[in-house]
Amino acid sequence: MDAVAVNAAKEIDLQQLGLQKMGDILALKAFSASFIKGNLSRKEKEDRDDKKKRLLSLCQTASLRVRSARKHSRTTLETSLFQEQKGKMRVIQVGWMHFNVSKQKYTLVRMGRGGGARNLTIPVDSGVNDMIAAIKAIFFPDGRNVFGELSDMQIHLGSFTGDLISCEDFTLAQYINEHKLSKVRLYIMTRLFEWPESSS
Numbered sequence: 001m002d003a004v005a006v007n008a009a010k011e012i013d014l015q016q017l018g019l020q021k022m023g024d025i026l027a028l029k030a031f032s033a034s035f036i037k038g039n040l041s042r043k044e045k046e047d048r049d050d051k052k053k054r055l056l057s058l059c060q061t062a063s064l065r066v067r068s069a070r071k072h073s074r075t076t077l078e079t080s081l082f083q084e085q086k087g088k089m090r091v092i093q094v095g096w097m098h099f100n101v102s103k104q105k106y107t108l109v110r111m112g113r114g115g116g117a118r119n120l121t122i123p124v125d126s127g128v129n130d131m132i133a134a135i136k137a138i139f140f141p142d143g144r145n146v147f148g149e150l151s152d153m154q155i156h157l158g159s160f161t162g163d164l165i166s167c168e169d170f171t172l173a174q175y176i177n178e179h180k181l182s183k184v185r186l187y188i189m190t191r192l193f194e195w196p197e198s199s200s
Contacts, residue, residue, distance in 0.1 A: 004032075028115050056166035059151045090172060092184040093117050097158060099191035100148055106162055106189050113146050114139060124173040129156050129163060129187075131172065135188040146191060 011025055020023050057094065095105040096115040109115025118138050132155060143150050157165045160181075176184060 001113070005111050077130070088124050089121050090184065091119055091121050092172070092186060094120045094186050095137065095185065096135075096139050096145075096185045097162060097187045097189045098145075106158070106187075107192075109146075122172065124171070126168045126177070130169045131186065132188060135186070139188060145190070147190065150190070153190045153192055156188040156189040156191075160185045160187075162187065162189075164189065 011022075019028065045110075095117050096109045098109050099105070100107045113167070120134055120138060122134055126134070135157075136150070136155070139145065140150055147153070157170075159165055159175075160179075165175075165186075175200070
């Protein structure tokens with residue numbers, strides 16, 4: 001089938017030849033019409049290129065608007081979820097990690113030594129100090145552990161990856177939203193103070 005036949009063909013004929021989408025049929029007809037007409041004049045080519053550029057620009061602008069609207073709605077949703085969670089309680093899993101001097105890293109303390117995993121129900125608007133106090137009450141009710149007195153230790157809150165969590169603006173709700181967590185696991189992290197050896 002040549003360009004003249006394509007141009008004269010009905011849409012049904014082209015569909016029977018395998019072109020199912022209307023856009024493909026219209027594109028083929030437009031191409032055959034321009035082929036029959038011969039080379040487009042320079043002015044027509046410039047007009048067509050300008051039209052393409054305008055359409056592309058409009059599409060990009062619309063795409064940016066859609067992205068901006070999605071980002072705004074996502075931020076609004078996260079804010080409303082955070083406000084909705086305020087004052088609610090959440091069950092989280094807590095554990096204990098102690099600094100191992102020989103390995104030079106924090107390691108999990110097993111159940112047999114007073115560690116293991118425990119469940120804690122706590123308000124989602126709790127900060128670092130609230131979390132540490134609640135976890136200390138679970139693992140060290142008498143203020144000591146197998147490694148010594150708590151007063152001789154640095155105590156931090158750790159994330160599910162074992163990284164230290166800073167005190168600034170931390171709340172459990174923000175932590176959950178930021179990390180998109182369905183199950184929350186946090187650690188109390190202890191490390192003995194290193195006292196300078198006295199020379200006698």
